[in-house]
Each structure stands twice: as C-alpha cells, then as structure tokens.
Amino acid sequence: MNPELQRNLWLEASPFRLVLIAGLVLLAFAAASVAPRGIGSTSTVALALYWFFAVLWGTRSAALSVVAEIRERTWDGQKLSSIGPWEMVWGKLFGATSANWFGALLCLPFILLPAIRATSLASALTYGVILLMLGVFAQAAALLSSLVMIRRNTGNWRLDIFLCQVAGIGAAFTYYSLWSSVAAFERSGTSTIAWWGHVFSLGKFHLVSLLFFLGWALVGCWRAMRAELRFANGPYVWLAYLFYSALYSAGFESWIGQRMNMPAGSSPLATKLALAGLTLLGSTYGMVFLEPKDPVRLRWLGEQIRSGRAYKAFLTLDCWMLSYGATLLVGLALALSWTTSPGGSLIVLAMLGFLTRDVAIFVLMRGKAGGRGDFAALAILGALYLLLPTVLTGMGLRGLQFLFLPAGLLSVIAAWVEGVACASLALKRIAR
Secondary structure, rough: OOOOHHHHHHHHHHHHHHHHHHHHHHHHHHHHOOOOOOOHHHHHHHHHHHHHHHHHHHHHHHHHHHHHHHOOOOOHHHHOOOOOOOHHHHHHHHHHOHHHHHHHHHHHHHHHHHHHHHHHHHHHHHHHHHHHHHHHHHHHHHHHHHHHHHHHOOOOOOHHHHHHHHHHHHHHHHHHHHHHHHHHHHHHOOOOEEEEEEEEEEEHHHHHHHHHHHHHHHHHHHHHHHHHOOOOOOHHHHHHHHHHHHHHOOOOOOHHHHHHOOOOOHHHHHHHHHHHHHHHHHHHHHHHHHOOOOHHHHHHHHHHHHHHHHHHHOOOHHHHOOOOOOOOHHHHHHHOOOOOOOHHHOOOOOOOOHHHHHHHHHHHHHHHHHHHHHHHHHHHHHHHHHHHHHHHHOOOOHHHHHHOOOOOOHHHHHHHHHHHHHHHHHHHHHHH
16 A cells, blocks of 8 residues: 555544544434535535535645645654655555545435436536545645645645645635536536537536546646655646647637627637637746745856756746746747738737736746745736726827737737846846
C-alpha cells in the first residue's frame, strides 16, 4: 500500500472518528424518518450530508493535507522521503479525506435507491458517478489551490486554507450547476449540442467533458506536487493543457459565436480563434497572478538565453510565460484572419499590447513588493481599466480613453508603447 495513504488512514480514519460519523449519519436518518411530511425525506437528508462530508468538510481536509504538515514542521521530512509525487498526491488526496469519504459513501445508497425507483438503474448509476466526481473534483481543486498557495509562501495559512476551501466549493457548485443545466436545455427542447461540426447528446457530452477536466485537475495536483518536491516539470504538459482548453473552447463556435458581438465579416475561423484566444487570455492573467515570479530565477533564464542555451531555458519556462506566448500567437493569427474587418484586427492588436503591459506590471510589482506585489498589480490594473477611464469621461476627455482601453489605431500605438516601456522597466529590475 502507498505509505502516505496508509499513514493518513491511520491518522484520519481512526475507529473512534468513524463511529462518530456513523452515529451522526444514523441520527440524521432517524430524525428524517420521524419528521412530518414536507420537512425533509431521507434521500434529501442523505444528499445534504453527502455535500457536507464530500464537499464542505472534504475540501477543508484536502486543503489542510499539506498545510498542516508545514505548520507542524513535518513537511520537510516528508519531502526528503522516497515517496514520489504521484504517490504523495494520492496519499494526501484520499488519505486526508478518508473519514469524509466514509461518511459520504454511507449516504450514497440512500440517495441512489429512490433514484432507481423513480427512473432506472442506469440513470441512478450515472447520478452516482456524477456525485463521486463532484466530490473528487472539489477536493482536487482545494488540494491544487493549497499547493499553489504554498509556492506563493504568503505565510497567512488560515486565510490561505479558507481561500483553498472556497476554490474547492466553487468548483463543486460550478460542476453541479453545469450538470443541472442539462435538464433546463432538455426542457427547452434542446437535447443535443454541436461541437466542431459534430452533434452530440447533451448529457453524454457534458459528462465526458467533466471527466476530462477532472483528469486535468488531478494532473495539476501531480505537477504542483512535483514542483513542491523539487522535480523539474517541463513545459509540455502545460502546453498540452493550453492546446486542449483552446481546442475545447473553439469547438463551440457554432453555438457561442452566434451570441457574441463579432465584427462584421468575421469568418468561422476568426470566431474559433477568438474563443481560443479568450481562453488563453484568462489563463495568462490567472497564472501570472498565481505563480511566483522570482527575480533570481528570471535572471537565470535571461543568462541561459544570452549564453545560447535557449532550449534549456525553454524547458524551465513558467506556465504564465507559456500562456502569454500562446495568447500572443493566437492573437496575431486572429488579427490576420480579420482581413475584412480592420477595426477588429486593431482591437486585437491593442489587447495584446495591453496584455504585455499588464504582465510586465505583475513582474515589476513582484520584484518591488515581494509577496504583496501581485495584489499591488491588481490595484494598478483596476486603476488603469476602471478608475482612469471613468475620470477621463467625467472630465469630458473621452477621446483620451485610447490610452487605457483597446479602440482604434491610436490605441494600438499607445498599448504597445506602454507595454514595451513596462517590459523594459521589469527587465531592468530583474537585472539588478
């Protein structure tokens, strides 16, 4: 057996704790069975308890699985052990939440039996798989968030644990709401979805999509654990994820493209590139905020490039760098594809310039303010995109908004001047 899983089972799934959980579940079911009609059935109570054990409590246990080791000063010893990253992930993810899963699995039969009587065995089993995936997805999101917070080294563990738990709960609610929306589509008469020109059953497509994203969440935990254990990750897994997410988003061109205000004359290819570009853009902003931007490491990367070891530098690029490069390539392709709409191409080019400026601001603020630099960068971006355009509008200078918002040729020039200037400042700061 995985030694980390075994150790967590001994710590978390003690007989006393399991008896307490079983007693709580039995008391809740007993109260539901004698309660007046309309207050709550056994299946309703079982579903609420499943959410409590697998999601609310489970995400906290997953977030604490590594953070608690750091607080108790036992994590350094574990990192020096012979346990690999994959074994460590499974040991933490399912060992630290073993008591939670004991309670959740006790509730599962009371949820599925009424579903079998109401629908069919296949539908009930599908619903059970959805609930299991929901719990694993929420806990994996919480564990991944905690590993990212550890790399940021904020030192405020209580707040970090709360934020990681919120991330896991948010992932679960998003998961559940997306699955629930299938019924709404079916009630409206839509039971299929078009993706890359192929028609799929809405329920099956959504279920397979969730399985893929759950798989990527587990891969993310594995990569984050590798980084924590000082293994080199390399760029190829993250590039594969960027390719998958861009390809997945672009496939909805026929459905989402009709609901977007695309420029006149835009082709289906341009719409696909726009959807992929928006996904990559979100990835860039998210990763440049989350990942540590160590000036020493950035200086080392610059030295490798100047020494002609470009491939060695490529193998050690951060995720935000790869996301920025992918966004830049897709954005340029999108600008070139809008040959019949110069206005759309100019907006895209301006957005790329502002993106360059924003990424440089994050790097610059991280070098100046350390761990608080990312939040300082967010405040600066809020001022650039919200406060200053509002002030200009109030002063009757709406024509100067091109300095801060993408619109027209002047905006392209201003965006890239700002981007190059901020990048130069960031590079000078790194070189010190």
